[in-house]
Amino acid sequence: xxxxxxxxxxxxxxxxxxxxxxxxxxxxxxxxxxxxxxxxxxxxxxxxxxxxxxxxxxxxxxxxxxxxxxxxxxxxxxxxxxxxxxxxxxxxxxxxxxxxxxxxxxxxxxxxxxxxxxxxxxxxxxxxxxxxxxxxxxxxxxxxxxxxxxxxxxxxxxxxxxxxxxxxxxxxxxxxxxxxxxxxxxxxxxxxxxxxxxxxxxxxxxxxxxxxxxxxxxxxxxxxxxxxxxxxxxxxxxxxxxxxxxxxxxxxxxxxxxxxxxxxxxxxxxxxxxxxxxxxxxxxxxxxxxxxxxxxxxxxxxxxxxxxxxxxxxxxxxxxxxxxxxxxxxxxxxxxxxxxxxxxxxxxxxxxxxxxxxxxxxxxxxxxxxxxxxxxxxxxxxxxxxxxxxxxxxxxxxxxxxxxxxxxxxxxxxxxxxxxxxxxxxxxxxxxxxxxxxxxxxxxxxxxxxxxxxxxxxxxxxxxxxxxxxxxxxxxxxxxxxxxxxxxxxxxxxxxxxxxxxxxxxxxxxxxxxxxxxxxxxxxxxxxxxxx
Numbered sequence: 432x433x434x435x436x437x438x439x440x441x442x443x444x445x446x447x448x449x450x451x452x453x454x455x456x457x458x459x460x461x462x463x464x465x466x467x468x469x470x471x472x473x474x475x476x477x478x479x480x481x482x483x484x485x486x487x488x489x490x491x492x493x494x495x496x497x498x499x500x501x502x503x504x505x506x507x508x509x510x511x512x513x514x515x516x517x518x519x520x521x522x523x524x525x526x527x528x529x530x531x532x533x534x535x536x537x538x539x540x541x542x543x544x545x546x547x548x549x550x551x552x553x554x555x556x557x558x559x560x561x562x563x564x565x566x567x568x569x570x571x572x573x574x575x576x577x578x579x580x581x582x583x584x585x586x587x588x589x590x591x592x593x594x595x596x597x598x599x600x601x602x603x604x605x606x607x608x609x610x611x612x613x614x615x616x617x618x619x620x621x622x623x624x625x626x627x628x629x630x631x632x633x634x635x636x637x638x639x640x641x642x643x644x645x646x647x648x649x650x651x652x653x654x655x656x657x658x659x660x661x662x663x664x665x666x667x668x669x670x671x672x673x674x675x676x677x678x679x680x681x682x683x684x685x686x687x688x689x690x691x692x693x694x695x696x697x698x699x700x701x702x703x704x705x706x707x708x709x710x711x712x713x714x715x716x717x718x719x720x721x722x723x724x725x726x727x728x729x730x731x732x733x734x735x736x737x738x739x740x741x742x743x744x745x746x747x748x749x750x751x752x753x754x755x756x757x758x759x760x761x762x763x764x765x766x767x768x769x770x771x772x773x774x775x776x777x778x779x780x781x782x783x784x785x786x787x788x789x790x791x792x793x794x795x796x797x798x799x800x801x802x803x804x805x806x807x808x809x810x811x812x813x814x815x816x817x818x819x820x821x822x823x824x825x826x827x828x829x830x831x832x833x834x835x836x837x838x839x840x841x842x843x844x845x846x847x848x849x850x851x852x853x854x855x856x857x858x859x860x861x862x863x864x865x866x867x868x869x870x871x872x873x874x875x876x877x878x879x880x881x882x883x884x885x886x887x888x889x890x891x892x893x894x895x896x897x898x899x900x901x902x903x904x905x906x907x908x909x910x911x912x913x914x915x916x917x918x919x920x921x922x923x924x925x926x927x928x929x930x931x932x933x934x935x936x937x938x939x940x941x942x943x944x945x946x947x948x949x950x951x952x953x954x955x956x957x958x959x960x961x962x963x
Contacts, residue, residue, distance in 0.1 A: 432567065434605055435576035437555030440633040445552050447684045448503055453676060459787055461559060462566055464781035465550040473544040475538065476692030478685075486547045487830060488710050489533055494544070495707045522731055523718050528740035532714050546695070549760060560608075561844050561858035561898055562783040566776060569612045570759045572694050575605045579634040579647060579673065583919050584654050602630070603658045607893035610664040615697065624666040627694045630655075631687070636675035649671065660830040669694050705809055709739045709752055715741070716774060725778040726831065729769035740742045765841060771834035782835055783844075785820045786811075787858070796822065808919060809859030811845070813852050843902035848910075855922060857898035861921040865942065871913060872921070872928065872953070874940070880954040887948045894925075897943045901927050904941055911938055919938070928953075 433441045443453045449468060469480045470487070510751055512524040525531040553563055553569075577583055583602045606628065632651065638644040659665040664924075670690050674683060695701060715735050719727070732753070736743035742750050750766065757764040763773035773779050797803045801815040820828050828835060839845040845854040869875050901922065908929035910920035921928035930953070931937040938945075938953040 432551045432553065433574045433576060434608070435555055436565070439555065439576045439578045439581075440676045441555065441574075441576045442552055444574070444631065444633065444674070445550050446476075447676055447679075447681075448550065448688060449653060450681060450684075458556075459552050460596045461554050461562070461784035462775045462777070463552045464780070465552070465963060467547075468550070470545040470860045471548050471688075471692050471695075473546055476689045476696075478548070478688045478692070479545065484547070487545050487906040488714055490544070491710055492532065492707065495710075500710065502901075521722075522724075522727070524715070524735070524738060526716065528711050528715060528738055528778065531718070532711065546828050548691075551760070556788075558787045558858070559783070560895060561842075561856075562780075562787060563608065563840055564611075564934070565763065565779060565783070565838070567608065567612050569759055570616045570698075570700055571626055572691055573605075573609050573626055573628045574631050574691075575628050576631045576633060577601060577602055579632045579651065580637055580705070582654070584658055586647045601658070602655070604894065605892070606659060606664045606667060606705075608895065609667060610891060613667070622666060623697070624671055624700050625700075626664070627669040627698065628667040628669065629670045629672060629687075629690060629694060630668060631672045631678055633672060633674055635673050635698075636678045644673075661701060662891075669697075682909075694907060699760060705755070709755075711738075711741050712736055712743065712752060713756075713911065716756075716762070720774050724773050725773065725827075727772050727774065728744055729772060732772055765838065768834060768841065770836045770837065771831060777843075779838070782820075782831075783839075785822070785828065786839075787844075787856075787922075804853075805856075805859065806917075807861060809856045809861065809922065810920070811854050811856055811859075812850075816854075843899045846902045846905045848905065855902075857894075857901050857905075857912075857922075860901070860922045860924050865924060868923070868926050868928065868940075870920070872911075872938075873955075878955060880956075882952040885950045889946050892943075892946050892948070894943075897925055897948075900941065900943070902950060904929055904939075908939065913933065 433445055435441055437458055442456050442459050445465065446453050449465070467484050467486075468482070469478050470484050471478055474694070477825055491675075512526055551566065553559070553566075561609045573662050609626060609628060610624075612626060614626075616624075635644065638647055653664075655668075659668075671691070672687055672690065712735060715738060719735070733746070733749060736752070743752065753762065753764045753772070758761045760776060763770070763779050770850060796815075796818065799815070799818075801812045804810040804812075807817060810827065817829065817832070820826065820832070833948050834843065837924050840847065845856055847854055873879055874881070904927060905922070908931065910922050911923050911928040911930050912935075913919040926940075926942045929939050929941070931939055936954065936956045940951045
């Protein structure tokens with residue numbers, strides 16, 4: 432998974448790893464997944480790159496069944512059953528699944544063993560940061576990409592809130608995001624935490640003299656120590672790499688390929704054994720993907736799993752399989768949204784792109800009052816959601832709009848406002864300062880009685896966590912109206928004000944700093960308040 436702020440060369444880096452031309456590269460819009468393009472030789476770490484790379488399932492089955500002898504008869508023809516459900520989706524169910532697997536063309540004629548490698552390129556625009564959580568996983572190797580010329584240190588608390596658009600410039604932000612997916616806080620013998628990070632600095636060509644390059648490397652190392660030193664998330668860092676996408680030879684990128692391979696081999700989940708029938712169910716899912724299916728429900732997945740060659744009959748065993756497939760990025764699966772098992776993660780990325788992309792340029796939207804509310808306050812209506820799906824050729828998503836709402840609400844990308852046709856998108860809430868909020872509400876004036884602060888201090892607190900905090904409060908309380916504008920609500924990045932009761936007299940102020948969530952009760956009653 433390749434992450435980092437925009438314009439650091441992430442997409443160029445991906446293309447150089449795949450030995451492709453970079454002359455017409457455009458920045459990523461959302462998430463782009465590159466599948467079936469490369470696999471890694473387990474023995475020597477070398478990458479095999481091509482089109483529609485096979486995943487060696489025949490070889491995996493043969494190894495698993497060894498010393499049994501399996502006949503590879505490429506002329507075997509298997510019957511195919513088509514199952515039609517109430518949604519008019521057709522499941523493809525080959526009657527003899529093993530024959531279907533072994534009739535699949537394979538280019539692996541050597542005795543080498545391979546690991547299939549997928550590359551995921553994440554957009555660096557701030558609009559997409561909230562959606563990344565749907566795809567990030569503990570099973571990936573992360574390339575965090577930064578420009579060598581950029582300062583990677585935090586510039587104070589303002590970078591969390593008022594200047595949020597620049598938060599992606601800070602390596603700390605990406606380490607925070609990845610650290611959320613750690614499987615354990617216990618470090619391995621090599622002192623590293625999973626998932627591993629390779630920090631890739633691009634723009635090496637800007638430093639012509641060796642002395643200048645050496646000096647800059649030292650400055651970056653010092654900054655890293657200042658930002659991450661003595662913090663557990665620093666232990667995700669496995670390697671640092673310095674590259675030029677423009678001038679470095681292919682040999683330099685081959686070295687990075689080997690570094691990725693070597694890093695993957697050290698992960699705790701490398702080489703784990705799983706039931707052989709999972710390969711057959713993977714293959715059956717792949718057949719249906721190739722037949723054009725992007726999504727199915729749990730009931731249909733259960734029918735695939737009950738194929739007589741697979742024979743997964745128990746729901747718990749199927750859920751175990753689905754969790755594993757989700758963790759390794761093959762599918763997207765949420766147990767409390769069983770009607771939406773996403774076979775192609777790119778489909779979900781494209782759905783998110785309809786709502787959060789910074790490239791929405793349909794001028795007809797810009798005259799709508801709903802569009803103004805969305806861009807100014809992060810407040811989005813049901814009708815605008817529908818229009819955005821339609822605008823970005825998202826008609827394919829309209830039939831799944833209810834399930835997509837459930838996904839986005841589960842991830843706190845959207846929060847429904849009670850008794851309203853509007854949602855709040857916490858990641859799109861506008862910025863403000865604590866001083867401006869105090870002035871707007873008269874918090875520092877005699878008419879406002881305040882409790883002391885209740886503070887929760889964290890060792891590890893990603894700025895994006897406030898999205899989840901504010902989402903919880905929006906579900907529980909009524910956002911306060913801003914005094915100067917009755918149509919605006921006091922929901923800002925890092926600072927929110929809510930009415931505790933319908934009178935609007937008593938409010939709760941919720942705010943966040945670098946490592947602290949703080950809450951304070953405010954009273955604007957004319958009666959004297961005695962706070963405990």
